Amino acid sequence: MTDRSAIVVGAGIGGLTAALCLARTGWRVRVLERGGDVRELGAGLQVTPNSARVLLALGLGPRLEQVVSVPDAIELRDWASARSLFSMRLDTRAFGAPYWHIHRGDLIRVLADAVRARPDIELTTGASVDQVAVSATGASASFSGETVEASVMIAADGIRSTVRGQLFGEPETNFAGNVAWRGLVTADRLPGWEGLARTMVYLGPQAHLVCYPVRGGELINLVAVTETEQWEEESWSLPADVSALAQRFAGWHDTVTTLISAAESGQCFKWGLFDRPPMARYVNGRVALLGDAAHPMLPFLAQGAAMAVEDAAVLAESLSEQSVETGLQRYESERRPRTAWAQRLSRRNARIYHLEGMAAWMRNRVLGLAGRQVMTRLWSYEPPTSKL
Numbered sequence: 484m485t486d487r488s489a490i491v492v493g494a495g496i497g498g499l500t501a502a503l504c505l506a507r508t509g510w511r512v513r514v515l516e517r518g519g520d521v522r523e524l525g526a527g528l529q530v531t532p533n534s535a536r537v538l539l540a541l542g543l544g545p546r547l548e549q550v551v552s553v554p555d556a557i558e559l560r561d562w563a564s565a566r567s568l569f570s571m572r573l574d575t576r577a578f579g580a581p582y583w584h585i586h587r588g589d590l591i592r593v594l595a596d597a598v599r600a601r602p603d604i605e606l607t608t609g610a611s612v613d614q615v616a617v618s619a620t621g622a623s624a625s626f627s628g629e630t631v632e633a634s635v636m637i638a639a640d641g642i643r644s645t646v647r648g649q650l651f652g653e654p655e656t657n658f659a660g661n662v663a664w665r666g667l668v669t670a671d672r673l674p675g676w677e678g679l680a681r682t683m684v685y686l687g688p689q690a691h692l693v694c695y696p697v698r699g700g701e702l703i704n705l706v707a708v709t710e711t712e713q714w715e716e717e718s719w720s721l722p723a724d725v726s727a728l729a730q731r732f733a734g735w736h737d738t739v740t741t742l743i744s745a746a747e748s749g750q751c752f753k754w755g756l757f758d759r760p761p762m763a764r765y766v767n768g769r770v771a772l773l774g775d776a777a778h779p780m781l782p783f784l785a786q787g788a789a790m791a792v793e794d795a796a797v798l799a800e801s802l803s804e805q806s807v808e809t810g811l812q813r814y815e816s817e818r819r820p821r822t823a824w825a826q827r828l829s830r831r832n833a834r835i836y837h838l839e840g841m842a843a844w845m846r847n848r849v850l851g852l853a854g855r856q857v858m859t860r861l862w863s864y865e866p867p868t869s870k871l
């Protein structure tokens with residue numbers, strides 16, 4: 484096949500953004516999503532300036548601005564005293580793009596609406612791709628006995644990617660020894676609570692807790708990460724017992740315990756955290772991996788979705804003026820170093836966030852400078868958007 488047709492496997496944040504970027508640069512796109520609907524779990528997401536830039540270039544600003552929260556600062560604090568260890572103002576002018584907090588469901592809805600509004604994108608739900616093939620001129624994906632072909636395939640099918648398993652033969656993911664407890668707390672259950680306007684991260688022995696407002700401040704997103712030897716469940720996400728969470732964080736600063744005590748049963752889930760070492764290749768012939776399918780990372784940098792969005796912009800730019808093969812090679816060579824760096828950094832943060840005693844004291848002394856350098860490198864990156 485030589486035409487500009489693309490299959491995107493997976494309609495998560497990465498797949499939907501890739502579909503929009505490709506369509507806006509002249510591709511006809513077929514998106515295949517295994518879920519019966521396009522949706523995301525009820526939790527928050529930090530949209531850092533490097534990815535907000537792409538969403539704005541896609542013309543999604545007016546819709547997103549209706550549902551985001553705009554934090555004034557990000558602050559890392561000590562678990563017991565709440566002493567500030569690192570603080571950075573989140574000023575749009577500093578990075579040339581905003582820093583947003585959003586409910587994942589809201590972001591997916593905005594992306595899916597934009598996809599559905601385009602005649603050059605066909606979104607098929609209930610399409611669980613079970614077989615893929617690549618040839619010299621294109622790629623094909625099969626689901627429910629149907630096979631579709633295109634000149635390029637983008638695998639945005641997440642950390643347990645079927646496409647990656649079949650065409651890249653990379654090793655399975657590893658359990659990272661951490662469990663994330665995720666929940667949304669209604670802000671009106673927290674009158675006068677001090678975290679209503681910013682991202683706060685509390686670092687403690689073998690655990691940390693992140694919280695920030697979403698949906699214009701109506702809800703507070705809570706992510707508490709604790710260490711554990713094993714994740715024995717088949718599923719990655721399970722309803723969690725709020726009283727067990729409260730017990731685990733007993734003795735932490737009042738701001739933390741007040742937040743946890745406002746969480747409601749049925750609104751909290753446990754999520755095993757997995758990742759994989761950086762891969763050698765993201766491209767096999769006419770097939771490219773994108774987002775978590777290519778570079779799953781622990782959430783200790785809040786960059787997994789941001790990197791998927793960056794991938795989408797670089798992919799569309801790379802494919803816009805060159806042969807498909809050259810374009811995909813350029814995509815891989817541009818994305819691999821940055822995303823592998825973010826994967827390694829997230830792993831490193833998983834170790835240093837949970838230190839205790841003298842090691843934590845040493846960490847706290849360098850956190851300010853090191854944190855600012857890393858955040859600036861992450862957030863000031865400008866994915867190519869001029870052709871979108």
Ligand SMILES: Cc1cc2nc3c(=O)[nH]c(=O)nc-3n(C[C@H](O)[C@H](O)[C@H](O)COP(=O)(O)OP(=O)(O)OC[C@H]3O[C@@H](n4cnc5c(N)ncnc54)[C@H](O)[C@@H]3O)c2cc1C
Pocket residue numbers: 492493494495496497498515516517518527528529530610611612613639640641642644645663665706754773774775776780782785786787788789790791
């Ligand atoms: C606790 C936690 C907090 C996080 N916080 C942040 C944050 O603040 N900021 C940030 O940027 N990132 C964050 N992340 C990371 C982020 O959630 C992921 O990196 C991001 O969602 C990956 O998007 P994706 O589109 O690549 O994959 P996914 O979201 O996994 O989407 C994959 C899609 O493919 C579909 N699919 C799978 N297999 C098939 C198949 N065979 N056929 C068809 N469809 C298929 C799935 O149904 C799904 O819709 C966090 C992660 C965790 C665990």
